[in-house]
Amino acid sequence: MSIYIEKNRKTKELIQKSFLQILENKRFESITIGDITKIAQINRGTFYLHFIDKFDLLDQIEQQLFTEIGNHIDELQSRYSFTHAFEKEQEHLANTLFSVIELxxxxxxxxxxxxxxxxxxxxxxxxxxEKVRINLEKNEGFNAKLKVPLEYFLSFITSAFLGLIEQWFQNGLDKTSQEMTSLYIDIISFIKRDKW
Amino acid sequence: MSIYIEKNRKTKELIQKSFLQILENKRFESITIGDITKIAQINRGTFYLHFIDKFDLLDQIEQQLFTEIGNHIDELQSRYSFTHAFEKEQEHLANTLFSVIELxxxxxxxxxxxxxxxxxxxxxxxxxxEKVRINLEKNEGFNAKLKVPLEYFLSFITSAFLGLIEQWFQNGLDKTSQEMTSLYIDIISFIKRDKW
DNA sequence: GTACCAATAAACAACATGTTGAAAATTCAG
DNA sequence: CTGAATTTTCAACATGTTGTTTATTGGTAC
Incomplete structure (x- = not known):
């Protein structure tokens, strides 16, 4: 019995791996099931035993990714004792996020x-x-001080963060996660201090 | 002669319009040429007289959009006399952007x-x-004060801005562009003043 | 009237999709 | 070890989409 489960898992994994390999060089839109099964060296019909269609395939990979990243963040965050100054906590969260992203x-x-x-x-x-919200709300009175709707502030700050990540990728990961954290802190400081 | 050009232009516009109409309810990936020509009530072959494929169709619409938005921004910006305080200029740029986006x-x-x-x-x-960069570089000494690479700062701030826009859309355009500008100013102020 | 042009209709091969029934591989009871 | 049951894999099928082509229609230009 157990060898079937293992085999099934392996085939599914093979499909996902082959798909990601193709995705490096080809747009998702133009990848066919045939492309995937050809690389994986399995029958095209086998694909449909594991996934409904290629959208389902991507959905499952995406879901796995979010779960993994979420767990990583929680793990790294929990190792940190929460007795530091608020700025230090912000810096630590940023560093955690950049580290996980790099991974x-x-x-x-x-x-x-x-x-x-x-x-x-x-x-x-x-x-x-969601991760950032939890962190911010540990700061009591945060919501009171913030005059704009929380969802707008969160969109603002997380998009900004994501922008840094995208630029980081575009530059071919030219910095370490530590350096990215410093860069982030520098930008916040710049906004706080200077006219721009 | 001119009536041919006009007819050709109208058909092309009809295709684009029909496509956008479908795009409201269906993902780009799963829209077929047949879907488009059925709505436009033209022959499927006619589509190929105007566009190479559906990717070309989207590319052209996207390009038009960028040109139009760029022109609108330039126009609104040029009406503003550049003798104001730097903060006021920032506010004006933000307001210009939100207005154009709303449009x-x-x-x-x-x-x-x-x-x-x-x-x-x-x-x-x-x-x-690109628009923001031009505006920032009018502020002499900006590059000197900024310690991080310009491309990272630009990614940071424009992504943040785009984040607000996406949230605005998600909330069903619940605010005017003026209100969005105020909201933006409030967030910047909050970041400057408070610990968070 | 003749040359020209946009759009149409119909047909085509090539390819992609999702399904199905048969075949091969694996497990396990006797 | 053997045969039945179970699971995985596969080849073949019907259907739908794509991009191209060829012949034709309804106008316009000159």
């Missing part, structure tokens, strides 16, 4: 590019927002 | 959604960045 950069780069699927950046940002 | 919101909402095409938000942001 998953191969897939994220593709998904955020024009080879990926429309709307990914919004779904990704929403997942991001 | 083109029907198409932009679709293009930024998951019905659109992957990578649109990056191409849109790049076009945006």
């Amino acid at each position: 998953h950069s191969p897939i994220l780069q593709i998904f955020l590019s024009d080879h990926g699927r429309a709307g990914f950046h919004i779904r990704f940002r929403d997942a991001f927002s | 083109h919101s029907p198409i932009l909402q679709i293009f930024l959604s998951d019905h659109g095409r992957a990578g649109f938000h990056i191409r849109f942001r790049d076009a945006f960045s």
Whole structure:
């Protein structure tokens, strides 16, 4: 019995892997089931035993990715004792996020590019927002001080963050996650201090 | 002769219009040429007299949109005499952008959604960045004060801006462009003043 | 009237899709 | 070890989409 489960899992994994491999060089829209099964060296019909269609395939990969990234963030965050100054906590959260992004950069780069699927950046940002919201709301009185609707502030700050990540990718990951954190802090400081 | 040009132009416009109409309810990926020509009530072959394929169709609409938006921004900006304080200029630019966005919101909402095409938000942001860059560099000494690479700062701030726009759309355009400008100013002020 | 042009209609091969029934591989009871 | 049951894989099929082509229609230009 168990060898079937294992085999099934392996085939499914093979399909996902082959698909991601093709996605590096070809837009999602123009990839066919045949392309995938040819690389995976399986029958085209086998594909349909594991996925409804290619949209389902991407959905499942996307869902896995969000789960993995979420878990990573939670793990890295939990290792941090919450007795630091608020600025330090912000810096730590930023560093956590950049680290996790770096870890998953191969897939994220593709998904955020024009080879990926429309709307990914919004779904990704929403997942991001949730983590940031939790962190911000630990700061008591935050909502009182903020005069604009929270959803707008979250969209603003998480999009800005995502913008840095996209630029980081566009520059071919030219910096470490530590350097990206510093860069982020520098930008916030610049906005706070200077006229621009 | 001129009536031929006119007829040709009208048919091309009809195709674009019909396509956008379908795009409101269906993802770009799953729209067929047949869908479009059925709505436009023309022969399927006629489509190919005007466009290479559906990707070409979207490319042309996207290009037109960027040109139109760019022209609108330039026009609104040029009406403003540049003798104001720097903060006022920033506010004016923001207001200009929100106004133009509002004007083109029907198409932009679709293009930024998951019905659109992957990578649109990056191409849109790049076009945006150019306008913001020109405005920022009017402030002499800006580059000297900024310690981080300009491209990162631009990505940061234009993505943040785009984030507000996306949230605005998501809330069903619940505010006027004036209110959005105020909201933007409030967020910048909040970041400057408060710990968060 | 003749040359010209946009749009149409119909047909085509090539390819992609999703389904199905048969075949091969694997497990396990006796 | 063997045969029945179960699971995975596959080849073939019907259907739909794509982009191209050829002949034809209804106008316009000169």
